[in-house]
Amino acid sequence: MKIIQGIIIFIFAIFILAVSLVGEDEKNNEANPLATKTNTQNGEKPEGLIFNKGSELTEPVGYPHKIHFDIMEDCKLCHRISPEIETPSCDICHEDPYFNVPKTTVQPQKMTEYFIFNKDSKIFDPVTFPHLIHFEIIGDCKTCHHHHDPEHVTPACITCHDATLDYENIEKPGLKGAFHRKCMGCHKEYDIGPVVCVDCHKKIE
């Protein structure tokens, strides 16, 4: 009998623990509306958001996010993102999200919107790289193109970074290394964007 009692208590304890953990998760979500990432493909959109919580002048603003989406049916009207990728939170680009001030003044119209990489791989599908969005988020070409000069056309990566490895010259990373280190380095550092292989490289079915 004691054993059964013990088991019941144990199960109950686990139940309580689980419930409390779930509750905590929800609280966290409420606390950081701007950090919420939504995935448009899966349709997991936050029901509502609360803005302007830090203000001393006015009350926080409740924003019915889902209703807006239901009416407009297009994320791009507000979020300038591609439907393929996760929506970053606004303050990644906009220092003050409520007044919509872009970080840079470069005109993005001149830039290529997408690049397709890795077209020859036998294991992975080609990778679509949303160039423009990255610019809009980062706002500084030099972060990636370390030989960028506004006066000239930015040199292609392969100009310096060879596609095949050369063991006589180990100082410079090869093309593959340069790309992966740049992408993943940034994604890791800012804790945003894919870092796991298959998040960018979809396997060929």
Add this chain to the structure above:
Amino acid sequence: MKIDRRDFLKSLSAIGVSGIIGSSEKVFASEDLSGYPDRLGMLTDLILCNGCRLCEKACKEAHNLPPHKKPLEDESVFEKIRRPDDKFLTVVNRYTNTDNEEEPVYRKVQCNHCDEPSCVSACLVGALKKTPEGAVIYNEDVCIGCRYCMIACPFYIPAYEFDDPLSPAIKKCDFCYDVRIKKGGIPACAEICPVEAITFGKRSQLIEFATERIRKNPEKYIDHIYGEHEVGGTSWMYISGVPFEQLGFDMNLGIKPSPELTRGFLSAVPLVMIIGPALLAGIRAFTKNREQNSEKSEQKES
């Protein structure tokens, strides 16, 4: 380490002389053991490695080993620290980073291709060999399967095909010597590594390169190149952002090449071989003589 028969005989004679003079153990040390100056090597940067395990896959393909059973994305393999075996010549293990628990550290394990390999010195048929390119390679055709190399290896690397009844062989990373290096290529793992965490090049250049990288990023790297001096230097070296002890590296190996450990003993053997019988025969003659004398004196007395 290059020890062929002629060298051995040469050293035997050297031992003979020095044994008489009185120094025995350092005879071999006087020989040039700096190895091959242009030997190649690898440098694994553990800060860059992100545990994708493509190196395991490429290695298996290069050596015709059975492919992974589970997909590479399956992270359950990391739950256990693995060692290379006869199906995996290299494995990647995950270690928790005590400074930043969200970012684990991955460590690729494979043969370190020592400059003076203990396995090579341990092999009684000379099946293992250090090539001028730096690779420690294995010749299956003479191996008798005593597995002493596995006892000798300080890194627990050589694995054995225990399930093969009639042609079991030692399995270990061979630097892709036959399939790539000989043809001027690059080892499969170094070639496939997406972040180029593995750099392949001349060992001397790699050390400079690693030193430079550590010097430029002192806050990121531990100031140590694992393998630069360990067990007399290895061709495969590591640099890391977390202390090597936390990643299962044995930091107590010392910088003495493993073959040195048996050299003293081996050098004593020829001496005993020559002096032993002479000594025994001498003692015998002495005791026999004494016996005869005592017998004679007994006879006289009686």
Add this chain to the structure above:
Amino acid sequence: MNEVNNKGAKSFLIEKLFMGMSLREYVKTLITPFNIAAGILILIAIPLVLIRYIKGIGSLGDASNDTPWSSLIGFNVLSVEALAAGGYTICSAVYIFRMKRYYPFVRAAILSAFIGYFTVVVALLIDLGRPWRLPYPMFYSFGVTSVMFLVGWLVSLYLLTQFLEFSPAILEWLNMKRLRNWVEKFAIGLTIMGITLAVLHQSALGGLFLIAPGKLHPLWYSPFLPVFFFISSIASGISMVILMSILSIRFFKDKIDYNFKEHLGELTISLGKAASVVLFTYFGLKIIGIAHGHNWNLLNTPYGYWFLVEIFVFVLLPCFLFLFGVRKKSVSLIRFTSIITIIGIIINRINVTIITFNWNLDERNYPGWKELLISVTIIVTAVLAFRWIVNRMPVLKEHPDYKRID
């Protein structure tokens, strides 16, 4: 019986192999509890060995990549070679230091050494990956920097020497007088050669582990390992001779000389004295080994306690018991002590090869029943072979036709 003997061609078979009995009589004498037990063991072991050759060494299930050597090496090679040290110990006493009193032990000791080494080869045939390549290091491919190379050469030469040293007994048994006298001429040379080889290879067995300082527990690892192995092999050799003499008296009553029986007590006591001195030396060396490695602090760990058990219970205790037995002239105490010593030496060899090897690994594997059973079966078979030979050849007694040379 005499009639049968006179039947010419048949007589060799019956006289030499069946010891003068008819086939039926002979088979009857074979049915003893020990033989039946041995037979059962062999019947179980043979399929296991066959499976090893069909499915690989892994089918025995003990060796792993981290612990490549299991009981077939730890026990059947290292321990048995230590136990077979009786051969060279007694030989050097008799032929080199001319302690003629020990003469009656010589052949038995040589035989035990020969059989012991033979079982080592048998164990290797099972444990080696490709056993048919066993002669490779001798004739085909040379790894001269290896201690194992040395062990291989020394063991095979020693096996040959032991066979030649024992061959007079075989030739006497076969009545090949001329050949026997010819072989005897080389006896002293062979003995000296045999002793040198044995000394070297007993120490080389210890030398095998010199290359693995990180894997062997520091209390057992020492640059003096070859010396430890050599000195302890003398103690185990002496103890084996004492043990063998007990067993001979017990089981080969009619096969021993009056001479042998008469002086056995006295001889056992002086062997005990020698063993005591050797064990004390060994104990001292072990202590120097700890001091040399500055390992005193490790004594206060579980491995340290086990080390203390090994050197106090199995080295120092038998050392004093031998001494006590000598002082009290107690043959039975010396015999009992010899058994402790033998167990101690086996424990030491197994400690080095299996128990403390890889002491710093989290996951370790120990010999399983299959391999242990094969190990035991090899030893039992060796005992059977020893008995078979002693029953037939002039080992414990002198052949009436041959007077032994000095």
